[in-house]
Amino acid sequence: MASTSKSVAAPQPVKLDRSLTNKVRQRHLAGKLITYIVLTITGLTFAFPLFWTVSSSLQTWQELRSYTLHFLPTVPQWGNYAEVFDKAPFARWLGNSFFIVLITIPGTIITGTMTAYAFARFEFVGKQFWFIMMLGTMMIPSAVTLIPQYLLWFNLKMINTYVPLTIGAWLGGSAFMVFMLRQFLLSLPRDLDEAATIDGANPFQILWRILVPLMKPALTTVAILQFLNDWNDFFGPFIYLNRERLYTAAVGMRYFQFIPLETTDPRDHLLMAAAAIMSIPVLLLFAFAQRYFISGVVMSGLKL
Amino acid sequence: MTTITQTSKAPPIPNRRSNERRRQNLYGYLFLTPWLIGFFGLFIGPGLASLWFSFTNYTIIGSAKFIGLANYIEMFTTDDLFWSSLWRTFYFAGVGVPLGILGSMFLAILLDSKLRGVSIYRTLFFMPSLVPLVASVILWKWLLDSNFGIVNQMLREIGIADPPGWFSDRRMAIPSLIIMRLWTSIGGTQMIIFLAGLQGIPTELYDAASIDGANTWQRVRNVTIPLLTPTIFFNTVLGIIGALQTFAAAFLLTPEGGGPGFATWFYALHIWKNAFDYFEIGYAAALAWFFALIIVGMTIFQTQLSKRWVFYYGD
Numbered sequence: 001m002a003s004t005s006k007s008v009a010a011p012q013p014v015k016l017d018r019s020l021t022n023k024v025r026q027r028h029l030a031g032k033l034i035t036y037i038v039l040t041i042t043g044l045t046f047a048f049p050l051f052w053t054v055s056s057s058l059q060t061w062q063e064l065r066s067y068t069l070h071f072l073p074t075v076p077q078w079g080n081y082a083e084v085f086d087k088a089p090f091a092r093w094l095g096n097s098f099f100i101v102l103i104t105i106p107g108t109i110i111t112g113t114m115t116a117y118a119f120a121r122f123e124f125v126g127k128q129f130w131f132i133m134m135l136g137t138m139m140i141p142s143a144v145t146l147i148p149q150y151l152l153w154f155n156l157k158m159i160n161t162y163v164p165l166t167i168g169a170w171l172g173g174s175a176f177m178v179f180m181l182r183q184f185l186l187s188l189p190r191d192l193d194e195a196a197t198i199d200g201a202n203p204f205q206i207l208w209r210i211l212v213p214l215m216k217p218a219l220t221t222v223a224i225l226q227f228l229n230d231w232n233d234f235f236g237p238f239i240y241l242n243r244e245r246l247y248t249a250a251v252g253m254r255y256f257q258f259i260p261l262e263t264t265d266p267r268d269h270l271l272m273a274a275a276a277i278m279s280i281p282v283l284l285l286f287a288f289a290q291r292y293f294i295s296g297v298v299m300s301g302l303k304l
Numbered sequence: 305m306t307t308i309t310q311t312s313k314a315p316p317i318p319n320r321r322s323n324e325r326r327r328q329n330l331y332g333y334l335f336l337t338p339w340l341i342g343f344f345g346l347f348i349g350p351g352l353a354s355l356w357f358s359f360t361n362y363t364i365i366g367s368a369k370f371i372g373l374a375n376y377i378e379m380f381t382t383d384d385l386f387w388s389s390l391w392r393t394f395y396f397a398g399v400g401v402p403l404g405i406l407g408s409m410f411l412a413i414l415l416d417s418k419l420r421g422v423s424i425y426r427t428l429f430f431m432p433s434l435v436p437l438v439a440s441v442i443l444w445k446w447l448l449d450s451n452f453g454i455v456n457q458m459l460r461e462i463g464i465a466d467p468p469g470w471f472s473d474r475r476m477a478i479p480s481l482i483i484m485r486l487w488t489s490i491g492g493t494q495m496i497i498f499l500a501g502l503q504g505i506p507t508e509l510y511d512a513a514s515i516d517g518a519n520t521w522q523r524v525r526n527v528t529i530p531l532l533t534p535t536i537f538f539n540t541v542l543g544i545i546g547a548l549q550t551f552a553a554a555f556l557l558t559p560e561g562g563g564p565g566f567a568t569w570f571y572a573l574h575i576w577k578n579a580f581d582y583f584e585i586g587y588a589a590a591l592a593w594f595f596a597l598i599i600v601g602m603t604i605f606q607t608q609l610s611k612r613w614v615f616y617y618g619d
Contacts, residue, residue, distance in 0.1 A: 031417075031520060032417075032419060035414055035417055035419060036419065038414060039414055039415075039422075039425045040425075042411065042425075042429070043424075043425050043428040043429065046428055046429055046431070046432055046487065046490075046491060047428050047431070049432065049443055049444070049447055049487065050431060050432070050435070052443075052447060052454055053443050056446065064452060065451075065452050067452070067457070069454075069457045069458060069460075069461050071454075111338040111339065114335040114336075114337075114338060114339075115335065115336060115338065115339040117335050118331075118332050118333075118334075118335035118336040118339075119336075122328050122329075122331050122332035122335070123325075123328045123332070124328055124329045124331075124332025124333055124336075125329055127332065130336065130340075133343065134339070134343070137343070137347055138545075139545060139599060139600055139603055140347075140351070140596050140599070140600075141548075141549050141572070141592065141595050141596055141599055142549075143549075143572055143575045143576070143579075143588075143591075143592040143595060144350075144351055144354055144589075144592045144593060144595070144596050145346065145347055145350040145351050145354065146350075146579070146592075147350075147354055147357070147579050147585055147588060147589060147592070148349070148350035148351075148353035148354050148357070149346060149350045151353075151585075152349075152350065167342075167346075168342060168346060170338065171338050171339060171341050171342025171343075171345070171346065172338050172339030172342045172343070178339070203331045203335075207335075228434070231436060232436040232437055232438075234437060234438055234552055234556070235552065239580065249436075250436055250437075250438045251438075253436075253438045253439065253442070254438055254556060257442065258559055268446055268449075268452075271442050271446070272442075272443070272446065274439075274442075275435075275439035275440075275442050275443050276439075278436055278438070278439050279434070279435050279436060279439050282434045282435070282436065283431065283434060286430075286431070286434055290427070293430070294496055
């Protein structure tokens with residue numbers, strides 16, 4: 001009896017299971033399709049403004065103001081890009097932006113790592129206090145410190161130099177990046193330090209020879225974030241630089257919006273070309289170092 | 305006997321300990337030095353200076369005279385732009401931040417579905433956040449140009465004869481800025497933080513919910529969202545701190561800044577204008593300090609409120 005009931009009962013759940021998986025699979029497929037459709041529509045919406053920047057930058061102004069809906073230039077006007085460089089010293093401004101970044105990236109890497117090392121590896125008096133202070137600086141609006149900072153640099157005759165724009169990076173850099181580096185250091189086992197200490201290494205040697213090589217991914221992320229900060233920064237260069245030849249690309253862009261040119265023709269096509277020129281270095285960096293953009297966020301966000 | 309053994313044995317231990325403690329202090333502060341210089345020189349010093357200015361009538365020309373709370377009283381009583389700029393700022397943050405968070409969370413959930421080719425979409429969503437602000441303001445002014453903008457051209461094409469004036473319309477200026485902010489922020493770091501949060505949710509929970517017969521929506525509603533509350537909280541706090549301080553876009557929109565009219569005259573712009581255009585340093589400092597209080601207050605308030613709705617799995 002027991003054996004027959006078993007042999008009868010056994011196939012049933014299998015049959016039921018198969019119809020269930022079929023249904024699940026169908027539903028799964030429909031879900032997948034919907035997800036793809038939604039992702040594609042949103043993705044195209046997000047990409048459209050970028051596409052339109054490039055497309056506008058390759059049209060003539062008459063074409064852009066024609067009142068007929070069109071998405072592509074009839075004949076791509078590559079000359080617009082040359083015209084931008086011709087009408088304004090954009091090459092110089094881009095060079096200035098690169099120059100600033102070349103100064104700030106080593107600064108933030110060296111002093112940011114030092115600060116993070118102090119917080120991650122040493123038990124000094126007041127450590128908690130300083131750490132909370134550092135996080136607190138992220139909350140205070142820059143408007144609070146901006147005016148006295150400006151007066152300070154003004155009195156030190158540092159207006160129209162890159163000192164006010166770069167010194168912060170050499171004094172610990174941004175609190176967010178220090179926090180990120182500290183998190184990363186905390187994830188490295190202390191045994192490494194201890195083994196090196198037994199071998200007679202001092203803290204400088206431990207940091208430089210053992211920890212820094214292991215921190216390369218985190219430091220790459222910091223370098224990228226610093227690049228983005230300085231490349232995109234508008235107000236810093238805007239208040240500290242008032243000579244055209246010292247401008248960064250961001251300030252130059254604003255300037256180019258309103259400077260008088262020989263003609264009073266609309267300059268939307270040129271502005272779009274300039275916007276594309278300014279975005280290209282950032283997008284190129286992203287294309288080559290995508291994973292560092294993502295990992296930086298994950299490093300700081302996950303462990304908070 | 306006991307005293308002798310104690311005195312002969314005890315000293316070396318505290319000594320070694322205090323040596324170690326001294327070493328820790330020495331190296332700790334040595335490595336902290338650059339940051340400490342920056343902290344005092346670029347943050348505490350200027351912060352205290354502006355606190356002092358806020359009680360004076362300092363205007364660059366001439367010396368500062370102590371006038372007590374007069375600047376603060378002026379803010380609340382005679383400055384019309386103070387209240388209206390505060391209102392505009394909260395309007396922008398209050399609408400923009402929640403929409404941004406919902407959008408980022410929605411996209412992150414879609415991207416988390418482990419489909420093939422998802423990284424291409426992630427790249428597409430992320431790219432707008434990389435466009436420099438100055439460039440994106442110029443771009444959006446052009447996209448939303450009331451006459452020749454491609455958006456209005458498309459709207460006219462589908463039969464909307466009188467599309468909005470966007471940035472040139474006082475009522476639409478802030479909504480237009482919100483749209484621009486959504487474009488630059490939804491797919492950026494905020495979305496990546498959500499993705500990281502999603503990856504931290506144990507798959508057993510989804511399996512358990514499926515076995516109990518939960519459909520996709522129920523799984524999102526009862527597993528994903530509760531477990532994402534810490535991430536939502538984190539993004540909200542950062543989003544609000546950022547949105548309240550927004551003014552670069554408003555500054556860049558029109559040659560004089562804050563236009564059309566005063567439609568995008570945000571609080572931070574009000575500080576800026578007082579400081580760098582009207583040279584009312586004392587008054588601007590008072591505005592800035594009050595602003596700092598608002599932001600710190602908002603953050604503390606949100607942290608308190610979070611105890612009611614943020615759920616930490618495994619606690």
